[in-house]
Amino acid sequence: MKKIYLFIIFLVINFGALALGSWFMGDAVTGDWYSNLNKAPWTPPGWVFGAAWTLIMVFFSVYLSFLFSIRNSKFVFFVYGIATILNVSWNYVFFNQQLINLGFVNIILLTLMIVYFFITFGDDRLSRLKYLLLPYIIWLCIATSLNGYVVFNN
Template sequence: MKKIYLFILFLIINFGGLALGNWFMGDAVASDWYNNLNKAPWTPPGWVFGAAWTVIMFCFSIYLTYLFSVRNSKFVMFVYAIAVLLNVCWNFLFFNQHFITWGFVNIILLTLVIIYFFITFRHDKLHSLKYLLLPYIIWLCIATSLNGYIVFNN
């Protein structure tokens, strides 16, 4: 029963973070500023972002449920809080403030934090569950390349 509550809690926090980030973003995707940026040729259509983040946060919530049921410590909570903060801050930096370079630094740090989860928190029960982080890692690599392209080509 504890796992169900943890899963619901992580769904609320993770999707709440996405909602907050979306609020910071506002209508920036439709703005002249964003539309006039030189974007990477591999930039996916807008609907892909929502679909990707839905899958990512669902998988991340499952992973966190098992991580926190096996290894619930202040340090794990701290690393998770950093991940949530970085995830929310990227939208604020990139879309709200137009700080594309700081957004690039932010997304690199977020990628490193999620990779840290993947390689650091090892436990027999988590061994195969860590692969739930792969969609997040792959997407962050794509997003980092998109952000980097904008930084270096605008």
């Protein structure tokens, strides 16, 4: 029962963070600035981002519900908080403020935080569940490459 309760809490927090990030982004994706950027040839269509983030946040919420039922410490909460702040702030930094270099640093740090979750909190009790983080890690690697392309080609 505790895991279901935690799962619901993390779904609300994670999707709330996505909504906040989207709000920070505003209509920048359809605006002139973003439209005129040299973007990577492998940039997926817009609908892929929504589908990917939905799957990622559901998997991440499942993982977090197990993690926090096993290790409910201030340190784990701190790491999760930093990752959430980095996730939300990227939209603001990259799209709203158009600081593509700082956005690149931001997304690299977010990727490292999620890899840290995978390595550090993937002990025996979470050894199989840590693989729920792989879609997040893969997506962040793709997103980092997209951001990097913008940095180096604009």
